[in-house]
Amino acid sequence: MRTEPKLTRLDRVFARLDREPERPAHIDVPKMSRHRIVLFAATLAFYGAIVWAVVITSWLVRLDWQVMFFRPYQQWSEIHWFVDYYVVLGQRGPTAVMVAAWLGWRSWRQHTLRPMLALGVSLLLLNITVGAAKYGMGRLGPHYATTIGSNEMWLGGDIFPSGHTANAVVTWGILAYLASGARAQRWLSAVSAVTSLGVGMATVYLGTHWLSDVLLGWTAGLLILLGLPWFEPLIARAEDAIFDLRDRLRARRRSTPAVPAGAPPVLVTPVPTDHEDVAARSPRAPVYLAPGPHTTRSERTPITPAGSRRPPHPERHPRGSTPSARPVTGG
Numbered sequence: 001m002r003t004e005p006k007l008t009r010l011d012r013v014f015a016r017l018d019r020e021p022e023r024p025a026h027i028d029v030p031k032m033s034r035h036r037i038v039l040f041a042a043t044l045a046f047y048g049a050i051v052w053a054v055v056i057t058s059w060l061v062r063l064d065w066q067v068m069f070f071r072p073y074q075q076w077s078e079i080h081w082f083v084d085y086y087v088v089l090g091q092r093g094p095t096a097v098m099v100a101a102w103l104g105w106r107s108w109r110q111h112t113l114r115p116m117l118a119l120g121v122s123l124l125l126l127n128i129t130v131g132a133a134k135y136g137m138g139r140l141g142p143h144y145a146t147t148i149g150s151n152e153m154w155l156g157g158d159i160f161p162s163g164h165t166a167n168a169v170v171t172w173g174i175l176a177y178l179a180s181g182a183r184a185q186r187w188l189s190a191v192s193a194v195t196s197l198g199v200g201m202a203t204v205y206l207g208t209h210w211l212s213d214v215l216l217g218w219t220a221g222l223l224i225l226l227g228l229p230w231f232e233p234l235i236a237r238a239e240d241a242i243f244d245l246r247d248r249l250r251a252r253r254r255s256t257p258a259v260p261a262g263a264p265p266v267l268v269t270p271v272p273t274d275h276e277d278v279a280a281r282s283p284r285a286p287v288y289l290a291p292g293p294h295t296t297r298s299e300r301t302p303i304t305p306a307g308s309r310r311p312p313h314p315e316r317h318p319r320g321s322t323p324s325a326r327p328v329t330g331g
Contacts (some may be wrong), residue, residue, distance in 0.1 A: 026070070030228070035317065036229065040227055043222050045227060047223065050215055051137070054139075054160070057149070057150065060211075061150075065148065065149060073205055078325055083202045083206060086198060086199070087203060088163035089172075089201040090196070090202075092123075092171075095167060095168070097177065099171050099174065103115035103116055103118075103119050103174075112238045114235060119171075122174055125224050125231075126166060126220075126221070130161060133161055133220070134158040134163065137160050138154045139154075139213075140152070140159065142209070143207060143208070159208075160210070161213055161216030161217040161220050165203065165214050165221065166217040167221070168195055168199040168200070168221070169192070170225065172191070172196060173193075173222075175188045176192055177225055177228060
């Protein structure tokens with residue numbers, strides 16, 4: 001009786017690293033369900049409430065000033081070095097590179113561009129929405145505050161909402177959004193929530209953001225993740241268009257014969273027409289514009305002119321002839 005070899009945990013890990021033979025038939029694509037729509041609406045209302053609380057200089061602004069005067073970076077100075085490194089997890093460049101590397105491997109393994117396209121769409125939405133809110137409300141940060149107790153709105157700043165926090169929510173949350181299993185989604189959701197929470201609190205610790213900036217940054221990032229299923233049809237159409245373009249380029253490359261390197265050029269002889277064919281059949285002497293065909297200097301034969309170019313002399317005789325006796329005249 002033949003038994004299958006029992007795979008160890010290391011064997012299963014390496015098996016998951018191999019590329020699948022073809023694209024999986026069933027890839028879970030989140031849809032905009034009623035439950036998600038309710039969560040999106042509640043998060044959007046919370047977003048508006050935070051903005052309104054800051055605009056009217058409510059208790060939230062007073063809490064911002066109290067935390068700023070507490071100066072956490074001085075109260076717990078021994079962890080300053082760690083927070084300086086940890087806050088990098090919310091910067092756009094390093095996090096986008098790390099997440100894109102992972103999702104690029106996922107795209108290669110499953111023969112699909114959806115992970116990379118979803119990341120691109122989410123980052124584009126993040127830049128548009130958070131960037132517009134930052135420059136639209138123009139709030140100054142704690143280090144540039146001018147009036148104690150004021151909301152510091154519309155003074156030319158770019159601090160509200162926190163871009164570090166929103167970026168951490170989106171870039172790490174997209175891993176949970178694209179997870180293939182329910183268990184993986186739960187674990188990645190918890191990891192991304194803790195990571196983005198730590199990034200937001202790190203900016204408050206360093207004094208670069210108000211506490212309300214961090215709250216609005218969490219909300220802005222969560223809105224993008226909740227609304228991303230609305231863009232899934234656009235992602236699918238973009239993926240189909242890219243694959244169609246790839247297939248056309250491959251077909252064109254196969255139809256064009258490859259010319260080996262160093263091969264002489266092929267001269268194409270045009271097909272003669274009827275009157276050209278008749279003219280080609282009738283022999284005709286070559287016509288030259290010059291008196292004769294042009295030849296190189298080495299091919300030319302020297303031509304000796306006939307006769308001598310010297311003027312005739314009565315006293316000289318040609319070589320080989322006997323001179324006649326001169327007449328003797330008397331003196």
